[in-house]
Amino acid sequence: MNIKVIIDFEIIGNYKKDKKEFYENMEILKKIxxxxxxxxxxxxxxIKIFKSLNVNNINIYLKETQKNEDYLVKVSEKYDWxxxxKSGTKEVLCEGNIIYSPIKLKGNxxxxxxxxxxxxxxxxxxxHDFSxxxxETLANDTPKEAQFLIDIFKKYINKDNGKVIDCCCGVGRHAYLLAKDGFKVTGIDISSDQITNAEKIHNHSNIDYKIMDIRDFDLVDKDYEMSYCMWTTYNYLSLDKDLKKFIKTNYNHQKKGSILILDSKNIPRLDAHRMxxxxxxxxxxxMDILINKYVFNNIQNSQYFLFINDNGYKKFFYDDEFVxxxxxxxxxxxxxxxxxxxDIYGNFDMEKYNDKTSNRFITVLKRI
Ligand SMILES: C[S@@+](CC[C@H](N)C(=O)[O-])C[C@H]1O[C@@H](n2cnc3c(N)ncnc32)[C@H](O)[C@@H]1O
Known part of the structure; x- marks a missing residue:
């Protein structure tokens, strides 16, 4: 898919007015x-300012309103997207195959x-739609992650397999590998589309998928030996009271000595801006997805530009999220x-967590 990015210099910021903003925007420009x-x-x-900034591989066009429009039309015929x-743009808008966007994308x-x-x-x-x-697009290390869960189970529960809950199971990529290994898995997700796909692509007689909210689910069995929530997902529960609800609900489904694994990225290892x-x-x-992520304090805000060609039909979607x-x-x-x-682990190789160097922050909790 060929995508062309065009940036108004005005949106790069006024170098003289706000140097910090200017350089932040230049970073975006370089990455993109x-x-x-x-x-x-x-x-x-x-032009003089820009030339002094040492940004390579960028074509420069002299800004004249009428010409902008002509140029846009020409480019939009040559490129898929x-x-x-554009300066003055407040939110992401799509017209034909042109997407107008502000450069400052941080959510509020x-x-x-x-x-x-x-x-x-x-x-x-x-x-939902692209579940x-x-x-294909997001999961790349599933066997290793599933093996980690299996090894943790062996280490702390002292058995080869048992009964587990996959909290926010998504399309069931971990649930499926554990089920193949002999585990009885209940997979819970709030999205009916994710569960429909899980049932389609990761169906197994050892798995029971349920559409439920991890903050207040109620299962018949209350003797699950391990629960896990993978991939920076408990981090959607941004209010203390919501995370508490999830913890308490899990507690009610487990016996003393059972474990709960909470997996997330390790924030000190994340750059303030990634694209x-x-x-x-x-x-x-x-589908081509442009992903733009900011970290500020303990929050990560991400934007997703989804450029799609579905059997000849072009579609564009924009998503954002916070964790x-x-x-x-x-x-x-x-x-x-x-x-x-x-215990706290720093990666799926079971190395101990180090707050400065670990890629992940994986806590193992034991039910009291
Ligand atoms: C980042 S995905 C992770 C999915 C899966 N754990 C994995 O690693 O592939 C987050 C999932 O959490 C689900 N989710 C978000 N909030 C939820 C909630 N309150 N209860 C249950 N599922 C939730 C979403 O629908 C989505 O499938």
């Missing part, structure tokens, strides 16, 4: 130009004072009276 071809619309006054970072955290990020994530395209492409893309092609469906990273002390407070932290 490494991924896709980038053109820049620039006014003649700005044009992503235009103030909208989430009283609701958990999980309410927002409920509508994510990935967990059947989840495996990258993923591409997938399956039958006559092609909250918990510290060890915050977790300890929340699990108090239900669980205690017995």
């Amino acid at each position: 130009s490494q991924i896709y071809q980038t053109d820049l619309f620039i006014s003649s006054n700005d 044009v992503l235009y970072f 955290i103030d909208n989430f004072k009283n609701i958990s990020f999980t309410e927002h994530a409920k509508n994510k395209k990935y967990y 059947n492409y989840y495996m 990258y893309h993923r591409y997938t092609e399956k039958d006559k469906f092609k 909250r990273f918990y510290t060890i002390n915050e977790l300890k407070k929340i699990i108090d009276g239900c669980y205690e932290i017995i």
Whole structure:
């Protein structure tokens, strides 16, 4: 899929007015130009500044309103998609195959004072319309992650397999590998599309999939030996009271000595800003996803631009999400009276957690 990115120089920021913002925006420009071809619309006054900035591989066009429009139309005929970072644009809009976007994409955290990020994530395209492409585009180390869960079970429960809950199971990629290994798995997810796909692509007689909210599910059995929540997903429960509800609900489904694994990325290892893309092609469906992530304090905000060609039909979607990273002390407070932290791992090779160097923050909690 060929995607052209065009950026108004005005949107790069006024170098003289706000140097910090200017350099932040330049970073975005550099990253995006490494991924896709980038053109820049620039006014003649700005050319000297831009040339001094040592940004390679970018075509510069002199900014003249009428010409912008002509150029856009021409480019949109040549490319599948044009992503235009246009000054004055407030939100992401799609017209034909041109997407107009502001360069500042950080979501507004103030909208989430009283609701958990999980309410927002409920509508994510990935967990609904594009759930059947989840495996191809996002999951890349599933066998290793599943083996980690199996090894943890052996280490702490002292048996080869048993009864487990996959909390927020998605399309059941871990549930399936554990079921094949002899585990009895209950997979819970709030999205009916994710569960439908799980039943389709990861069906196994050892798995029972359920559409439920991990904050208040009720299963007949109350003797699960291990529960796990993989892939920075408990982090959608951004309010203490929501994470507490999940912990308490799990507690009610387990006996003393059972374990709960909470897996997330390790925040000190994350860059303040990351931009990258993923591409997938399956039958006559092609999808390019541009992913833009910011970390501020203990929050990660991500934007997803989904450029799709579905059997000749072009579709564009835009998604965003927030996740909250918990510290060890915050977790300890929340699990108090239900669980205690017995181990923390820093990756799926079972190496111990180091807050500065580990890629992941995987806590093993033991039910009291
Ligand atoms: C990042 S995906 C992870 C899926 C799976 N654990 C994996 O590693 O592939 C997050 C999943 O959490 C689900 N989810 C989000 N909030 C939930 C909630 N409150 N209860 C149950 N599922 C939830 C979403 O529908 C989505 O399938």
